[in-house]
Amino acid sequence: MNRPGSTIAAVATALAAGTGSIAIVRISGPGALSIGQRVFRPAGQRQVWESHRVLYGHVVCPESGQILDEVLLLYMQAPRSFTGEDVVELHCHGGLICVQRVLEQVLAEGAEAAAPGAFSQRAVLNGRLDLTQAEAVAQMVSARSHRAVELALAGLDGGLYRRLNGLRQTLLEQLAELEARLDFEDDLPPLEASTVEKSLQEVAKDLHQLAMEGQRGERLQQGLQVAILGRPNVGKSSLLNRLTGYERAIVTELPGTTRDLLEAQLVLRGVPITLVDTAGIRQTNDLVEQKGIDRSRDVLSQADVILLLFDASVGWSQGDQQLAHELPQNTPQLRVGNKVDLLADAMASLGPEFPLLVSANTGAGIEALIDALLKCCSLSEPEHLQISLSQRQFSLAQQAIQDLTRLFDTAEAGLPWDFWTIDLREAIGHLGEITGAEINESALDQIFSRFCIGK
Ligand SMILES: Nc1nc2c(ncn2[C@@H]2O[C@H](COP(=O)(O)OP(=O)(O)OP(=O)(O)O)[C@@H](O)[C@H]2O)c(=O)[nH]1
Ligand SMILES: [Mg+2]
Numbered sequence: 261m262n263r264p265g266s267t268i269a270a271v272a273t274a275l276a277a278g279t280g281s282i283a284i285v286r287i288s289g290p291g292a293l294s295i296g297q298r299v300f301r302p303a304g305q306r307q308v309w310e311s312h313r314v315l316y317g318h319v320v321c322p323e324s325g326q327i328l329d330e331v332l333l334l335y336m337q338a339p340r341s342f343t344g345e346d347v348v349e350l351h352c353h354g355g356l357i358c359v360q361r362v363l364e365q366v367l368a369e370g371a372e373a374a375a376p377g378a379f380s381q382r383a384v385l386n387g388r389l390d391l392t393q394a395e396a397v398a399q400m401v402s403a404r405s406h407r408a409v410e411l412a413l414a415g416l417d418g419g420l421y422r423r424l425n426g427l428r429q430t431l432l433e434q435l436a437e438l439e440a441r442l443d444f445e446d447d448l449p450p451l452e453a454s455t456v457e458k459s460l461q462e463v464a465k466d467l468h469q470l471a472m473e474g475q476r477g478e479r480l481q482q483g484l485q486v487a488i489l490g491r492p493n494v495g496k497s498s499l500l501n502r503l504t505g506y507e508r509a510i511v512t513e514l515p516g517t518t519r520d521l522l523e524a525q526l527v528l529r530g531v532p533i534t535l536v537d538t539a540g541i542r543q544t545n546d547l548v549e550q551k552g553i554d555r556s557r558d559v560l561s562q563a564d565v566i567l568l569l570f571d572a573s574v575g576w577s578q579g580d581q582q583l584a585h586e587l588p589q590n591t592p593q594l595r596v597g598n599k600v601d602l603l604a605d606a607m608a609s610l611g612p613e614f615p616l617l618v619s620a621n622t623g624a625g626i627e628a629l630i631d632a633l634l635k636c637c638s639l640s641e642p643e644h645l646q647i648s649l650s651q652r653q654f655s656l657a658q659q660a661i662q663d664l665t666r667l668f669d670t671a672e673a674g675l676p677w678d679f680w681t682i683d684l685r686e687a688i689g690h691l692g693e694i695t696g697a698e699i700n701e702s703a704l705d706q707i708f709s710r711f712c713i714g715k
Contacts, residue, residue: 261375261705267291268382269366270374271359272349272714280354285363286714287350287371288343288379293335295369296348298322299362300333311337319350319362322369328361329353343379344386377711381704384696391696391707392420395650398711399481407530407642408481420647421695423470427463428691434459435684438677456680457671464664470647471657476638477648479564483532484637487559489587490569491579492516492540495598498620499569500524500537503630509537516540519552521559528630530642536563541583565592565636567629572597572606572617592636600624652707656690663687 262268267289274280287295297309302317309315315333320326332351341347350366352359367373380397383389389397396415403409414420434456441451488496492515500509504524510517522537536559539552560566566587570580576595587593594616600606601619610617616632618625634640649657667683692698 261381261709262372262378265290267295267371268374268378269295269363269371270378270714271363272379273354275356275359283352283354283359285350285352285359285366286374286379287348287366288341288345288374288382289371290346291370292346292348293337295366295371296333296335296350298369299328299365300331300350309335311335311340319352319365321365328365329358331362339386339388342388343382344388345382374713375709376713377708377715380711380715381708384704390418390421391699391704392424392653392694393418394696395653395707396420398715399648399650401712401715403481404483404525404532405480405527405530407645408483408532411477411480411645411648414646415648420474420649420653423466423647424691424695425697427466427470428688428695428697430459430463431684431688431691435681435688438681438684441677442681451677453671457668460664460667460684464661464668467657467661467664471649471654471661473645474647474649474657475654477645478650478654479637480531480639480642480645481648483534484564484633484639485534485536485562486565486567486633487536487538487556487563488567488569489538489556489560489583490540491571491577491583492542494540494569494571495620496540496569497522497537499567499596499598499618500535502620502623502626503528503535515542516544516546516549519548521552521555529634531634531639542579560588560591563591565594565633567633568593568595569598570595571599572610572614573599573602575610576614594629594632594636596629653694656694660687660690663690 267287269285269287272284272286299319299322300317301320302315307315317331317333319328319331321328329352334349336347338344338346350362352362380394384391384394393416396412400409400412400416403412437451440448488499490496497509497511497518500522501507501511504526508524509522518537518539520539524535526533526535538556538559539549541553541556544550568584568587570576595614597606597610597614597617598620600617601622601624603609606617616629618629631640663683663686667680670679670683689698
């Protein structure tokens with residue numbers, strides 16, 4: 261990570277070779293203005309360095325006077341900037357080399373190359389963002405669907421912070437009450453254990469709800485990994501093509517057509533999905549096909565849902581049954597009968613055990629399959645989700661719930677107030693780690709190191 265108090269710089273825009281017309285070099289820290297002034301030559305005579313004003317000119321090498329790029333410069337004086345520090349942004353031409361030259365000049369003037377997430381980290385340390393908002397910024401950047409963006413926006417707006425902080429405040433108030441009783445027992449009106457416990461029960465309940473909703477939100481953010489698995493020729497690749505809406509995969513009437521994993525990104529009802537088509541699983545002497553089958557098995561460990569496809573016109577066979585048994589037991593699996601167009605009455609011939617019947621060729625049953633898929637991941641109504649919790653946030657919320665559960669045991673056992681305060685403090689601490697109210701430097705470094713450079 262960067263030294264505190266240093267001036268840092270990085271390219272803040274996406275860096276893909278040769279694309280994009282503009283790239284931004286961002287400089288933040290006490291030296292931002294002076295570095296900006298050294299490398300920038302305004303085009304007109306009467307340009308004034310005022311906060312939040314755009315200047316037009318060139319970035320030059322101060323020693324040689326060589327022009328490096330034609331730019332717009334934006335100066336934002338502390339604390340009115342993203343980081344809360346003095347910030348200078350140089351809006352350069354977007355070419356990879358071009359922006360690199362500008363950045364190198366800025367670094368040569370004494371800025372440090374910014375570590376991943378360094379700008380956001382400073383924003384948090386300077387109180388411009390709370391930690392949940394900073395994490396929402398990261399989600400925003402990586403969002404793969406409109407719904408995921410809306411969810412990140414809600415986080416950026418402080419939705420998660422307000423809910424968590426409200427609960428944390430209640431815990432703090434109860435702690436204050438308890439501690440007051442410990443210190444001045446005789447001067448205060450007596451405190452009913454049941455009243456305190458009731459209020460804490462409420463918090464635990466809300467927290468549980470928040471954790472569950474947040475976990476679903478996270479799934480929406482991350483997207484679902486869905487694997488299509490089945491014996492050869494049941495129509496796995498055809499189903500992938502149907503769901504993506506184009507001929508992504510090769511389909512033939514020959515078993516063993518797909519020999520490698522094939523991924524497709526799509527969005528179903530606002531939920532980003534990575535769909536993986538796999539090689540049909542069977543005994544084979546073909547080395548290439550066998551490698552494909554091994555990969556099919558590997559992908560299972562990462563899947564959120566497995567679509568176990570079988571040929572409904574043949575029925576659920578011994579082989580399908582065997583395959584179903586081999587699948588990881590803790591990953592939800594949906595058994596989907598394909599090729600129902602070949603059957604007069606598929607429902608009747610397969611029975612109620614197999615409600616999911618589709619035809620990849622005609623599209624019959626596909627909407628119901630999507631419903632079932634989203635439902636089994638609790639994402640059938642993503643528009644109702646308001647928050648998402650990252651793995652880190654979720655596990656801290658769970659720990660706070662455990663702290664409170666321990667406290668309820670303490671209460672049950674009739675132990676005195678000072679025992680209550682121990683667990684209560686723990687719970688407050690864990691919630692504070694989510695919001696950033698109570699978090700140490702190294703934990704912060706960890707969180708921000710997962711951000712991208714320039715963010
Ligand atoms: N009638 C009918 N035929 C289908 C349907 N879906 C797939 N097929 C046919 O079944 C054959 C195999 O389809 P694929 O999609 O290649 O099957 P696969 O499971 O990917 O096969 P492998 O990659 O070899 O494991 C092709 O001839 C498809 O046209 C369907 O819904 N109805
Ligand atoms: Mg295939």
